[in-house]
Amino acid sequence: MRNVEALARLPRLKSLYLHLVQKDAPLDSLAGIPALHELLIMSGSRPDLAELRHPTLKKLHIQDVRGLTRFDTTPFPGLDEFSMHFQAQVTDLACSSANAILKKIVVLRCVRLARFHGLRELPSLEHFAVVECPVNEEQLRNG
Numbered sequence: 001m002r003n004v005e006a007l008a009r010l011p012r013l014k015s016l017y018l019h020l021v022q023k024d025a026p027l028d029s030l031a032g033i034p035a036l037h038e039l040l041i042m043s044g045s046r047p048d049l050a051e052l053r054h055p056t057l058k059k060l061h062i063q064d065v066r067g068l069t070r071f072d073t074t075p076f077p078g079l080d081e082f083s084m085h086f087q088a089q090v091t092d093l094a095c096s097s098a099n100a101i102l103k104k105i106v107v108l109r110c111v112r113l114a115r116f117h118g119l120r121e122l123p124s125l126e127h128f129a130v131v132e133c134p135v136n137e138e139q140l141r142n143g
Contacts, residue, residue: 008032020044021065027052041065054078062087074098084110097121107133116140 007013008029014037016030021044028051030036038059041049045066053075060076062068063085070092073082077098083106084090090110095102095118104127107113113133119125119140130140 005029011035014038016040017042018044021046023047023067030054061085070094072096073102077101080104083107086110088112091115092117094118095122100124103127105129107131109133114139 004025004027007016010033012035013033014035016036016038017040019042021041023046027049030039030052031054034056036054036057039054039057040061040063042063043065047067047069049062049068049071056078057076058078059081060073060079061083062071065087067089068087069089071084071090072094073079074094074096079099079102081104082102084093085108087110089112091112092115093107093113099122101124102122103124105125106129109132111132111134113135116130116135116139
């Protein structure tokens with residue numbers, strides 16, 4: 001995870017898998033990769049991914065990033081698919097009307113997930129799966 005900003009100099013990069021993402025690795029430069037359509041962030045330790053954004057990213061997968069307590073898909077208006085797996089500390093997930101074309105959400109084994117905001121804002125949602133998460137049906141309906 002050194003020199004992540006150098007990836008922005010690869011304008012044709014379409015898929016990127018980042019492993020062991022540390023809290024001090026800057027991810028804001030990823031927005032400068034115009035062809036990036038798929039991003040996987042796996043393992044490592046970060047309190048948040050707030051600086052991460054991309055206007056045309058299609059698929060985003062986050063898995064086993066220690067320290068992460070909330071995530072918002074709003075900075076990804078081009079997102080078609082979002083998945084989050086094995087996030088032991090995430091309590092809040094949020095979407096918004098900015099994610100109007102989001103079609104698929106899969107959340108697996110986020111054992112502290114208590115709130116999922118913005119589901120009503122997703123008119124294109126076709127596939128939604130929340131497996132082994134404590135968020136209940138009423139919270140989803142009201143979200």
